[in-house]
Amino acid sequence: VSTPSRPSLTRRTVLRQAVVGGAVLAVPAQAAPLEVPRWTSEPGGPFQSYGQPSQWEASVSRSVALPYADIAPGIGTANTPLERLEGTITPNGLHFIRAHAGIPQVDPALHRLVIHGMVRQPLSFDAATLLNYPMVTRTCFIECAGNSYQHSLSQPRQMELGDVHGLFSTAQWTGVPLSVLLDEAGIDPRSNWLLVEGADAVALSRSLPVWKAVQDSFVALYQNGERLRPEQGYPMRLIVPGWQGNLHIKWLRRIKATDTPTHTRDETSRYSLLMPDGKAQEFPFAIPVKSLITRPSYGQVVPGPGQYWISGLAWSGGAPITRVEVSSDGGITWRVAQLDDVPKEYSPVRFRVSWAWNGNPATLMSRAVDASGAIQPSHKEWKKTFHPTNRFHCNAIQSWSVDSDGTIENVFV
Numbered sequence: 001v002s003t004p005s006r007p008s009l010t011r012r013t014v015l016r017q018a019v020v021g022g023a024v025l026a027v028p029a030q031a032a033p034l035e036v037p038r039w040t041s042e043p044g045g046p047f048q049s050y051g052q053p054s055q056w057e058a059s060v061s062r063s064v065a066l067p068y069a070d071i072a073p074g075i076g077t078a079n080t081p082l083e084r085l086e087g088t089i090t091p092n093g094l095h096f097i098r099a100h101a102g103i104p105q106v107d108p109a110l111h112r113l114v115i116h117g118m119v120r121q122p123l124s125f126d127a128a129t130l131l132n133y134p135m136v137t138r139t140c141f142i143e144c145a146g147n148s149y150q151h152s153l154s155q156p157r158q159m160e161l162g163d164v165h166g167l168f169s170t171a172q173w174t175g176v177p178l179s180v181l182l183d184e185a186g187i188d189p190r191s192n193w194l195l196v197e198g199a200d201a202v203a204l205s206r207s208l209p210v211w212k213a214v215q216d217s218f219v220a221l222y223q224n225g226e227r228l229r230p231e232q233g234y235p236m237r238l239i240v241p242g243w244q245g246n247l248h249i250k251w252l253r254r255i256k257a258t259d260t261p262t263h264t265r266d267e268t269s270r271y272s273l274l275m276p277d278g279k280a281q282e283f284p285f286a287i288p289v290k291s292l293i294t295r296p297s298y299g300q301v302v303p304g305p306g307q308y309w310i311s312g313l314a315w316s317g318g319a320p321i322t323r324v325e326v327s328s329d330g331g332i333t334w335r336v337a338q339l340d341d342v343p344k345e346y347s348p349v350r351f352r353v354s355w356a357w358n359g360n361p362a363t364l365m366s367r368a369v370d371a372s373g374a375i376q377p378s379h380k381e382w383k384k385t386f387h388p389t390n391r392f393h394c395n396a397i398q399s400w401s402v403d404s405d406g407t408i409e410n411v412f413v
């Protein structure tokens, strides 16, 4: 087992030691008498009113992609660096961002949420009113339907995990169940759909079935215990547990009860699935079963033969995860991974498997199964299911090939 001071390591490798180091089942160093460091021999610094991560963790940040650059600096994505995080919760400052018309600064004193359409009594709520309503707290992931875009192509891209799959984050959300608000407005039993709309410049809007709204959707006001971040929809957003990210309307301003779906732009021109016959399947709501090995992954270096822990995330919008399997030989043999926690609906689970690497080239893959029996497909199977140009809901297995020098490549198996 190698130590971090291994002389053959490149600078990049050394920078990555902080990441990969955690994956090494390292033999502890021989204890020498402890020195008294500066931080022990003098008092520490003052307090910050809003805390920040350690200065040594400053490189753990979102990567921002702006397809229109300066023309529209608020349109694009900021990806969560999944390869540098552990557990399942995404810190608020690292939650991924997808915004179609920038991040509005919405004044909670002026913002209103209106419920209208097929209701007995149209109602208007401000955030202060909603804060006085009964609330629920749920840990839910949000995944953009367009996550893993680069993974849906026919050639693998050599990019860090978060740059390919980082339109995925998880938070503990707290807010008011839609069932409470719809009850109060008196929704007409003949209304089967809701048009839900945001207050940003694109007024992003989608159709949501009433059954899902009533079952477990809610208007979130808090994200990991603090009020929502502006980029996550402050002062209020919709959480539709397990369903595609686009439905989680941010800066929520309008809920209209309707008898039919509205067929808005964002459910016709996109966020549908292009099938092999060229027809688009509308309303593919639930996020399909998926898993990713976050460590080791592209950009990290396995320092040498030895014993490692493979770590990753698994989730499904359809049903709780029941099993995650890991292969280190390109899918010939699979081992059942251990799970950090009891898998819950709509929340990802962290999986681990120990791996004895003999230094020969190896291909690492993970495959998740959920309680509905859905199994994560291989890349070939996924490609066959859809039209070659479909880019949405890509849950194909991610494979990392480890070369004998410990470098990692993204490969399609």
Ligand SMILES: Nc1nc2c(c(=O)[nH]1)N[C@H]1C(S)=C(S)[C@@H](COP(=O)(O)O)O[C@H]1N2
Pocket: 095, 096, 097, 098, 099, 100, 101, 142, 143, 144, 145, 169, 197, 198, 199, 200, 202, 203, 204, 231, 232, 233, 244, 245, 246, 247, 248, 249, 250, 251
């Ligand atoms: N009003 C509004 N809501 C929105 C969006 C938007 O651009 N405007 N983006 C949607 C998309 S495509 C996704 S994937 C999620 C992303 O949520 P996040 O930015 O909090 O991660 O918000 C959805 N809600």
Ligand SMILES: [Mo]
Pocket: 098, 143, 144, 145, 146, 245, 246
């Ligand atoms: Mo999205």
